[in-house]
Amino acid sequence: MGRTMALRLAPALGVALMVVLVAPGLAAADTLDAYNNSSGSVTDTVGLNSVAINTMWVVVAGMVVMFMQAGFMFLEIGFSRQKNAGTVVAKILTNFSIAAICWYAVGFAFAFGSEPSGLGGLIGGTGFLLQGYGDPIAAFPVMGFSNVTVEGKFFFQFVFCAVSLAIVWGSTLERIKFGVYIIYAVIFATVIYPIGAHWVFGGGFLQAGDWLGTGIAGMQDFAGSTAVHLIGATGALAVLLLLGPRKGKYGKDGKPRAIPGHNMPLFGLAVMILWLGWFGFNGGTALGIQDGRFAEIILVTNLAAGCGVLGALLMSRLRQKTLDIGMAGNGAIGALVGITAPSGYVELWAAVPIGLIAGLLVPPCILWIDKKLDDPVGVLTAHGVCGIWGTIACGFFTSPRLAQYNAFGDPAGGLLYSGSFAQLIAQVVGLTVAFTFVFAMSYGTFWVIKKVYGLRVSEEEEDAGLDISEHGMYGYPEQFIPPAELIGYGGGASATIPPVPVTAMATKEMPV
Amino acid sequence: MKMVIAYVRHEAFEPIRTELLALGFPSLSISEVKGSGRQKGITERYRGAELTNYLRPKVKIECVVASRDLMTIVDTILKHGRTGAVGDGKVFVLPVEEAFRIRTGESGEETLQAHPDAATTAAAG
Numbered sequence: 001m002g003r004t005m006a007l008r009l010a011p012a013l014g015v016a017l018m019v020v021l022v023a024p025g026l027a028a029a030d031t032l033d034a035y036n037n038s039s040g041s042v043t044d045t046v047g048l049n050s051v052a053i054n055t056m057w058v059v060v061a062g063m064v065v066m067f068m069q070a071g072f073m074f075l076e077i078g079f080s081r082q083k084n085a086g087t088v089v090a091k092i093l094t095n096f097s098i099a100a101i102c103w104y105a106v107g108f109a110f111a112f113g114s115e116p117s118g119l120g121g122l123i124g125g126t127g128f129l130l131q132g133y134g135d136p137i138a139a140f141p142v143m144g145f146s147n148v149t150v151e152g153k154f155f156f157q158f159v160f161c162a163v164s165l166a167i168v169w170g171s172t173l174e175r176i177k178f179g180v181y182i183i184y185a186v187i188f189a190t191v192i193y194p195i196g197a198h199w200v201f202g203g204g205f206l207q208a209g210d211w212l213g214t215g216i217a218g219m220q221d222f223a224g225s226t227a228v229h230l231i232g233a234t235g236a237l238a239v240l241l242l243l244g245p246r247k248g249k250y251g252k253d254g255k256p257r258a259i260p261g262h263n264m265p266l267f268g269l270a271v272m273i274l275w276l277g278w279f280g281f282n283g284g285t286a287l288g289i290q291d292g293r294f295a296e297i298i299l300v301t302n303l304a305a306g307c308g309v310l311g312a313l314l315m316s317r318l319r320q321k322t323l324d325i326g327m328a329g330n331g332a333i334g335a336l337v338g339i340t341a342p343s344g345y346v347e348l349w350a351a352v353p354i355g356l357i358a359g360l361l362v363p364p365c366i367l368w369i370d371k372k373l374d375d376p377v378g379v380l381t382a383h384g385v386c387g388i389w390g391t392i393a394c395g396f397f398t399s400p401r402l403a404q405y406n407a408f409g410d411p412a413g414g415l416l417y418s419g420s421f422a423q424l425i426a427q428v429v430g431l432t433v434a435f436t437f438v439f440a441m442s443y444g445t446f447w448v449i450k451k452v453y454g455l456r457v458s459e460e461e462e463d464a465g466l467d468i469s470e471h472g473m474y475g476y477p478e479q480f481i482p483p484a485e486l487i488g489y490g491g492g493a494s495a496t497i498p499p500v501p502v503t504a505m506a507t508k509e510m511p512v
Numbered sequence: 513m514k515m516v517i518a519y520v521r522h523e524a525f526e527p528i529r530t531e532l533l534a535l536g537f538p539s540l541s542i543s544e545v546k547g548s549g550r551q552k553g554i555t556e557r558y559r560g561a562e563l564t565n566y567l568r569p570k571v572k573i574e575c576v577v578a579s580r581d582l583m584t585i586v587d588t589i590l591k592h593g594r595t596g597a598v599g600d601g602k603v604f605v606l607p608v609e610e611a612f613r614i615r616t617g618e619s620g621e622e623t624l625q626a627h628p629d630a631a632t633t634a635a636a637g
Binding site: 248297468472473474477480481482484485486 | 523524526546554556557558559563565566567569
């Protein structure tokens with residue numbers, strides 16, 4: 001009955017949504033015009049070329065980050081069984097689309113808009129539907145140092161939100177109801193991610209520092225070890241605690257059993273796509289190219305990723321007595337997550353220890369978490385543990401030169417330079433606050449979803465696989481439908497012989 | 513000697529296997545098969561077009577046991593294979609004339625005996 005109600009309401013909701021989203025757009029204006037009329041107006045050709053070239057890089061970087069969705073898609077498909085491969089495609093497409101709409105309507109304003117008076121440090125409030133923000137530099141103050149057009153900044157920050165949302169679902173494979181994706185995606189892209197990201201790297205109180213008169217240093221998170229990856233992994237933890245393990249993961253003795261994914265080559269492709277995507281992710285966060293920082297950031301990113309693979313393989317050899325392919329890939333991802341926060345704050349050499357430690361952390365953490373929590377792709381380790389490590393790493397490795405350049409945090413740099421714990425404390429406090437907020441919001445959301453709608457598919461549906469039970473089709477039909485039945489009508493000699501009207505099988509084999 | 517051939521649901525196999533191990537019957541072969549019985553076909557929609565699928569996947573278990581052990585095996589399969597819904601599968605029993613162990617050349621029912629360690633391994637694992 002609930003389903004028919006929802007079906008009846010759907011067209012009305014759709015129309016309402018269209019009106020809300022489309023109507024304000026009728027008054028749209030181009031931001032290059034806005035630039036020309038703004039306080040920091042650029043009217044000369046050199047100035048406009050500067051805007052154009054910086055916007056070009058940020059939009060291209062954003063497109064590369066968008067392609068990371070393909071990475072998440074194939075990473076999850078590779079680590080799923082064949083019967084649950086197709087559903088991931090539908091999930092990624094749906095989530096990315098929902099995030100696009102929610103970010104446009106609300107998310108961007110909450111995350112990066114200038115703060116309304118009285119809510120200082122907590123939430124942004126300009127630029128809903130990317131309208132009526134006035135001066136584009138003043139309206140999104142934390143990105144004010146860059147002359148990239150607002151559309152460029154909006155697009156770049158949107159793909160970050162979509163990445164964070166994609167991370168959430170890594171822990172839920174093979175047993176979650178599809179509707180849960182849709183409900184949580186709306187809340188995540190509208191409220192949870194924008195507010196968390198605002199605090200950490202949108203100009204909020206954690207980033208600004210000295211909140212409530214604590215005198216604490218500003219938190220440093222360049223491209224989002226906390227703001228994107230830890231927030232995603234925190235959502236993943238919240239849903240996993242309520243969802244429970246896959247059927248058959250833990251025996252009666254409580255020991256975990258491996259449920260191998262079906263395609264390691266696809267996983268490998270995914271890791272390479274993500275690795276590439278990270279160059280846009282970190283390099284693009286420079287929001288321009290004219291200071292030349294972006295290339296340095298990309299180099300730092302790559303060094304860390306390489307060290308991550310080697311660290312994970314080394315630890316895998318020591319702990320598992322083998323060179324585990326999944327661990328190597330997760331080592332790369334863990335190191336990339338780890339270098340995300342420090343990438344704009346550390347010198348080249350620091351990328352080596354940051355990446356290496358992230359890689360060394362991956363195998364033991366995956367094995368340890370697997371004892372109690374069924375996390376099929378290792379999201380809690382790669383994005384959670386390594387996100388925490390990356391955030392803390394700023395407290396050790398941030399160089400004074402770059403802290404001053406970015407103008408966030410202790411200008412004396414991290415512990416290794418300053419000998420002071422100021423930055424380290426700011427990092428630990430910052431990630432604790434962000435984790436607590438996101439965990440409380442996500443756990444609450446999933447708890448309500450569980451009570452009202454349910455999180456898990458039925459046991460029969462889990463056995464059959466989500467492809468057939470949720471989508472009515474298989475990701476790999478030939479694996480599940482005998483080829484004999486896939487040949488179908490016509491073709492060859494049978495084309496000339498009239499088919500028998502009703503076969504014995506079709507009539508007799510129905511249940512009595 | 514008898515051969516038991518059983519067609520069961522995938523999810524029934526693991527409990528059957530565990531109990532047979534515990535009872536001291538580790539020797540069996542399985543194959544993934546697809547077949548039809550009275551279970552209804554399922555209809556898949558592939559990009560809007562319907563495709564009805566009458567052959568459903570099952571696990572085929574084959575094992576050869578001494579005649580006196582037959583009902584132990586069959587009862588185990590019946591107990592764990594039954595959900596009560598159409599599609600639980602079937603068990604067939606066939607006579608077996610002779611059995612040889614390739615490693616030693618022995619023949620007869622003793623080739624079917626579990627290895628002395630097998631039952632204890634099963635109990636421990």
